[in-house]
Amino acid sequence: MTTPPITELTDRARDIFRIVVESYLEAGQPVGSRTISRVSTLNLSPASIRNVMQDLEELGLLAAPHTSAGRMPTEIGLRLFVDGMMQANEPSAEERAAIEARAARQGPVEEALANTTAALSGLSACAGLVLVPRAERVLRQFGFVPLGENRALAVLVGDDGSVENRVVDLPPGMPSGALEQAANYLTATLGGLTLSQARARIERELKAGRDALDTAARALVERGLAVWSQDGNDRPVLIVRGQGRLLDAAAADDLDRVSQLLDELEGKEEIARLLDSAREGEATRIFIGSENKLFALSGSSVIAKPVRSLDGRVVGVVGVIGPTRLNYARVVPMVDFTAATLARLLA
Structure with a gap:
């Protein structure tokens, strides 16, 4: 099913859809009509809200995990939200300082990359990734x-x-x-x-x-x-940090998915190919759930950004992997900032 344009939704449907997605991304739980009627200023009854949610479900944007449960966004719904409705939140001064401090530590470049990736992992509560060409030693x-x-x-x-x-x-x-x-x-x-x-x-x-x-x-x-x-010095270096952050309290009810994701993270060659696909273009790439074959089974999302040198060359890719229930508005700008920091480091 293709994602319907955001312009095809009525104002009421857009407002309810936004509330469902933002509430789900924050709490990780399906959102019911009574909850929406309490937190919104729509002046709609729960019955009216349920009717709109039913329409959104028929469009493939929402789904109900159980008959009596509320609604949650589908992968198609998350894609519509990320592409057409999300309002990014720039990293705070403290978050920027934490990333820059890790990158500025003395030591080999790979150690600085690992430190920076660990900082991104900690701030985003995801597994952090960075892919760079193996530097030729003198x-x-x-x-x-x-x-x-x-x-x-x-x-x-x-x-x-x-x-x-x-x-x-x-x-x-x-x-x-x-x-x-x-x-x-x-x-x-x-x-x-x-x-x-x-x-x-x-x-x-x-x-x-x-x-x-x-x-x-x-x-x-x-x-x-x-x-x-013949030593393969042109193979890229892939650094993964923070896999343990995927085992948070929210994952307790979804251990099969997390276990599958941790298994997939062991396949570094496959991850390297996925990240390498994000090298083209300027924008941050967001892969949601089954949009990428590698993490389709675990239902995970990948956010990746090319790292460019001062002359515009792509010198690496940085990103995060986590559940589809990511705070995209916060994590996407964080990945962007980390890419800019690493660009200065690798210049």
């Missing part, structure tokens, strides 16, 4: 450590002090001196370059024959770089 030093007759450990040291090791298979009869020669050549030639720059430099040097390497050392140089070129 190389400082290479080394090779013999492990046996036909294997060596290739050691890469980054300018941030990080150290990574990879096992390299050696050609038969590789002289021990070739390890030291190759390591010295790599350090002298590639220091201060990123991995992609280093690969390009080595290819040019070896092709032009400008190196002073013998055949064995040349083969070792090529193998040493190959283990990192």
Whole structure:
């Protein structure tokens, strides 16, 4: 069923629909006609309100979980509300300060991303997510450590002090001196370059024959770089924080849904693809319930915003995952602000 335009609803229907949605998002419970008659200024009897709610139900905007219960918005109703009726509430000064403080902490970039995502999770009462390309480290030093007759450990040291090791298979009869020669050549030639720059430099040097390497050392140089070129450094980094916040008091009656959502959060590759779909465009993307296949079973919503650098490039995506009963008016601007904060961090 397609969402009817908001202009097709009468003023009375819009007012009642808004009250139902806002009350449901606040309390998480179906809303009855008597409640609406008490809290609204519509001057309508409960019977008149029930008639309007019945019309909204026939349009697919409201649903009644039980015969005697009140109404709650459907996913189609939530989409209509978010797109056409929601009035966003900007983050408070305290909320903005909390997000900025986490992003400004000293330490590696990934730690700052994790801290900022944790702050967003705490403020939104959702699970916070951030997806960014894996940063290419700048190389400082290479080394090779013999492990046996036909294997060596290739050691890469980054300018941030990080150290990574990879096992390299050696050609038969590789002289021990070739390890030291190759390591010295790599350090002298590639220091201060990123991995992609280093690969390009080595290819040019070896092709032009400008190196002073013998055949064995040349083969070792090529193998040493190959283990990192196949390392998947272009895979994005996905940070998830605050899964435990999904287990709040409101989830007590819906543990199956929450359990399903927590299982889905384990599939980080699928989440990364979902967030990556939000990279296009400027606006915040809101996926409600079954609008995305990944979280259709758990009936969850995803709010995601591209993170753009000063020159307009998309350098990541930040967002939250929670129940469809989200305070969208509060959380959407919070995600927007977090994206702007991370843009400055990643610039």
